[in-house]
Amino acid sequence: xxxxxxxxxxxxxxxxxxxxxxxxxxxxxxxxxxxxxxxxxxxxxxxxxxxxxxxxxxxxxxxxxxxxxxxxxxxxxxxxxxxxxxxxxxxxxxxxxxxxxxxxxxxxxxxxxxxxxxxxxxxxxxxxxxxxxxxxxxxxxxxxxxxxxxxxxxxxxxxxxxxxxxxxxxxxxxxxxxxxxxxxxxxxxxxxxxxxxxxxxxxxxxxxxxxxxxxxxxxxxxxxxxxxx
Amino acid sequence: xxxxxxxxxxxxxxxxxxxxxxxxxxxxxxxxxxxxxxxxxxxxxxxxxxxxxxxxxxxxxxxxxxxxxxxxxxxxxxxxxxxxxxxxxxxxxxxxxxxxxxxxxxxxxxxxxxxxxxxxxxxxxxxxxxxxxxxxxxxxxxxxxxxxxxxxxxxxxxxxxxxxxxxxxxxxxxxxxxxxxxxxxxxxxxxxxxxxxxxxxxxxxxxxxxxxxxxxxxxxxxxxxxxxxxxxxxxxxxxxxxxxxxxxxxxxxxxxxxxxxxxxxxxxxxxxxxxxxxxxxxxxxxxxxxxxxxxxxxxxxxxxxxxxxxxxxxxxxxxxxxxxxxxxxxxxxxxxxxxxxxxxxxxxxxxxxxxxxxxxxxxxxxxxxxxxxxxxxxxxxxxxxxxxxxxxxxxxxxxxxxxxxxxxxxxxxxxxxxxxxxxxxxxxxxxxxxxxxxxxxxxxxxxxxxxxxxxxxxxxxxxxxxxxxxxxxxxxxxxxxxxxxxxxxxxxxxxxxxxxxxxxxxxxxxxxxxx
Numbered sequence: 174x175x176x177x178x179x180x181x182x183x184x185x186x187x188x189x190x191x192x193x194x195x196x197x198x199x200x201x202x203x204x205x206x207x208x209x210x211x212x213x214x215x216x217x218x219x220x221x222x223x224x225x226x227x228x229x230x231x232x233x234x235x236x237x238x239x240x241x242x243x244x245x246x247x248x249x250x251x252x253x254x255x256x257x258x259x260x261x262x263x264x265x266x267x268x269x270x271x272x273x274x275x276x277x278x279x280x281x282x283x284x285x286x287x288x289x290x291x292x293x294x295x296x297x298x299x300x301x302x303x304x305x306x307x308x309x310x311x312x313x314x315x316x317x318x319x320x321x322x323x324x325x326x327x328x329x330x331x332x333x334x335x336x337x338x339x340x341x342x343x344x345x346x347x348x349x350x351x352x353x354x355x356x357x358x359x360x361x362x363x364x365x366x367x368x369x370x371x372x373x374x375x376x377x378x379x380x381x382x383x384x385x386x387x388x389x390x391x392x393x394x395x396x397x398x399x400x401x402x
Numbered sequence: 403x404x405x406x407x408x409x410x411x412x413x414x415x416x417x418x419x420x421x422x423x424x425x426x427x428x429x430x431x432x433x434x435x436x437x438x439x440x441x442x443x444x445x446x447x448x449x450x451x452x453x454x455x456x457x458x459x460x461x462x463x464x465x466x467x468x469x470x471x472x473x474x475x476x477x478x479x480x481x482x483x484x485x486x487x488x489x490x491x492x493x494x495x496x497x498x499x500x501x502x503x504x505x506x507x508x509x510x511x512x513x514x515x516x517x518x519x520x521x522x523x524x525x526x527x528x529x530x531x532x533x534x535x536x537x538x539x540x541x542x543x544x545x546x547x548x549x550x551x552x553x554x555x556x557x558x559x560x561x562x563x564x565x566x567x568x569x570x571x572x573x574x575x576x577x578x579x580x581x582x583x584x585x586x587x588x589x590x591x592x593x594x595x596x597x598x599x600x601x602x603x604x605x606x607x608x609x610x611x612x613x614x615x616x617x618x619x620x621x622x623x624x625x626x627x628x629x630x631x632x633x634x635x636x637x638x639x640x641x642x643x644x645x646x647x648x649x650x651x652x653x654x655x656x657x658x659x660x661x662x663x664x665x666x667x668x669x670x671x672x673x674x675x676x677x678x679x680x681x682x683x684x685x686x687x688x689x690x691x692x693x694x695x696x697x698x699x700x701x702x703x704x705x706x707x708x709x710x711x712x713x714x715x716x717x718x719x720x721x722x723x724x725x726x727x728x729x730x731x732x733x734x735x736x737x738x739x740x741x742x743x744x745x746x747x748x749x750x751x752x753x754x755x756x757x758x759x760x761x762x763x764x765x766x767x768x769x770x771x772x773x774x775x776x777x778x779x780x781x782x783x784x785x786x787x788x789x790x791x792x793x794x795x796x797x798x799x800x801x802x803x804x805x806x807x808x809x810x811x812x813x814x815x816x817x818x819x820x821x822x823x824x825x826x827x828x829x830x831x832x833x834x835x836x837x838x839x840x841x842x843x844x845x846x847x848x849x850x851x852x853x854x855x856x857x858x859x860x861x862x863x864x865x866x867x868x869x870x871x872x873x874x875x876x877x878x879x880x881x882x883x884x885x886x887x888x889x890x891x892x893x894x895x896x897x898x899x900x901x902x903x904x905x906x907x908x909x910x911x912x913x914x915x916x917x
Contacts, residue, residue: 190846190849192846250848250849296842297845299841
């Protein structure tokens with residue numbers, strides 16, 4: 174298979190949301206054919222430039238997926254399937270990109286705060302962030318303040334995402350922000366919050382940088398931040 | 403029998419009555435048919451019953467001539483056993499045919515009644531008295547007398563309602579040019595020219611029956627083609643409850659049965675006035691009436707295609723009007739479905755009617771309450787299910803669109819479970835795969851089910867803010883459906899029909915150019 178054919182096939186399978194050969198796609202009849210994992214591996218074996226794979230196969234196809242989602246052709250499972258494809262491809266490409274001197278879009282530490290086990294929204298955001306080219310450190314659920322602060326420090330995170338679904342646990346977010354300030358970490362990290370009981374007002378009140386009603390809004394805000402000087 | 407037909411929804415029937423209770427009710431109906439028997443106002447029917455062993459004597463009472471008929475149980479049982487347990491209701495498009503089989507609880511939904519009123523909906527802006535910047539849209543309703551044009555419009559809309567399986571003329575045509583004699587041909591033509599699904603109606607006048615059959619034969623492609631694919635069928639309410647066989651309807655039964663076309667023997671007693679209000683009494687009586695009607699059809703012509711038509715209703719006890727959308731309605735009707743299954747005769751049943759006069763929460767409650775219950779009962783052919791309001795007095799196209807969404811969801815809900823060894827293996831594999839991932843999300847694995855239609859969509863007319871825009875959204879959807887072209891008959895067929903069938907309004911023909 175030529176380089177251009179391989180790159181096109183990877184892009185096609187990202188749009189189809191097929192991580193592995195056994196996956197079905199958006200269109201019927203694709204099961205059993207090589208998918209993103211197999212094709213990216215093959216591309217790397219053929220010494221295709223990882224930057225080309227990143228730019229021509231992954232980034233462009235995710236833009237197509239985004240357009241389809243906006244037009245209601247795709248629903249969230251389709252979008253997540255494509256994002257997961259990109260995430261898997263990024264895992265395979267990461268060592269090669271580092272060697273080529275390509276930096277990720279940023280390090281994003283994400284956690285559901287202490288006392289709270291809800292994680293669907295957080296997990297969706299993790300998949301979408303990875304699919305968008307961010308380096309994601311997912312700390313999981315019921316994460317103590319110390320673990321969050323340590324992770325921000327250890328990974329030199331540019332972004333911190335805090336999630337809570339309970340009115341009783343959302344106050345924990347304020348404590349985390351206060352401690353970030355106390356430890357001198359606040360100026361280097363932008364704090365995003367989300368979860369059903371939170372709101373824009375609450376974000377302002379506790380000193381967060383942004384409230385995200387869902388993963389898609391988080392990505393939009395990240396794009397805005399990237400654009401601003 | 404046929405391979406191409408509408409799939410309806412196959413259900414696992416909910417059964418309210420035990421086998422013993424069914425047998426008790428069967429016996430009670432036979433007892434009623436023996437004593438007091440029925441009051442038959444049609445001489446031909448009375449004589450036919452007599453010829454087959456019924457005890458028949460002339461009633462000594464003022465007024466119309468009447469014969470009392472006392473049926474031996476054996477006569478009824480033998481005749482009912484001859485009615486086919488499987489029949490096809492045809493359609494202009496083969497894929498729209500219906501297959502009714504008592505061994506298979508396949509449920510179809512369609513329109514019904516012959517409402518005098520067409521209820522139009524218009525949205526108007528209303529401004530808050532407290533804050534003039536706040537405006538809301540509120541539906542206003544206008545009652546219009548039914549006409550051939552509106553019946554055509556109803557049929558055209560119903561063609562586009564994907565969950566509507568058959569079309570019983572829901573509107574009475576009252577154009578100034580419509581007479582007793584041309585009523586039937588015009589209502590059948592307005593329907594058949596605008597819908598490719600099965601068309602059914604009662605007959606206004608026996609005199610026009612042959613013209614209706616001629617029209618149907620031309621459209622179906624000939625006499626034999628019509629019998630093979632009966633694109634039309636008929637409803638006969640041969641009983642006036644309690645227990646009285648109506649003279650002119652009995653004559654219609656003779657004509658329809660002799661034509662070989664399918665017929666619904668329908669009875670609609672009202673619990674609390676023309677039948678007992680108690681479940682056992684109501685069901686025993688309506689069953690007796692339907693069994694006697696079916697007996698008549700089978701004595702006229704053995705094996706005549708017939709449906710067990712049950713429309714038992716309850717009286718309101720404040721004004722003695724019909725009360726639909728109440729628990730007793732479901733109880734009566736489910737019992738009848740079970741009895742039809744007991745006799746192995748396809749069941750024409752009832753759901754989706756209420757007292758509500760306009761679309762809204764009351765209509766939604768009353769309709770859902772009966773649609774869902776009657777679908778779970780496994781009734782083959784549920785009429786009244788689309789668009790009716792104010793009991794059966796008005797047909798509202800907007801309500802039909804709302805009912806379509808509701809019935810679609812019910813059909814989805816009652817789909818058979820997909821649980822096989824392969825399915826469970828796939829499910830376990832999926833769980834393992836997701837649990838091995840960092841995110842433990844099943845969303846990606848919802849895609850196949852989502853794209854194949856296995857996963858239902860949210861309520862079609864929902865709004866995501868604090869305003870209720872169901873009616874506004876449904877009206878917009880209706881406008882889109884009505885903008886689609888009508889499935890008119892071929893112009894040559896129309897010309898042929900107009901040449902052979904007298905009494906058709908010219909306006910119905912020129913309406914062809916509308917689309």
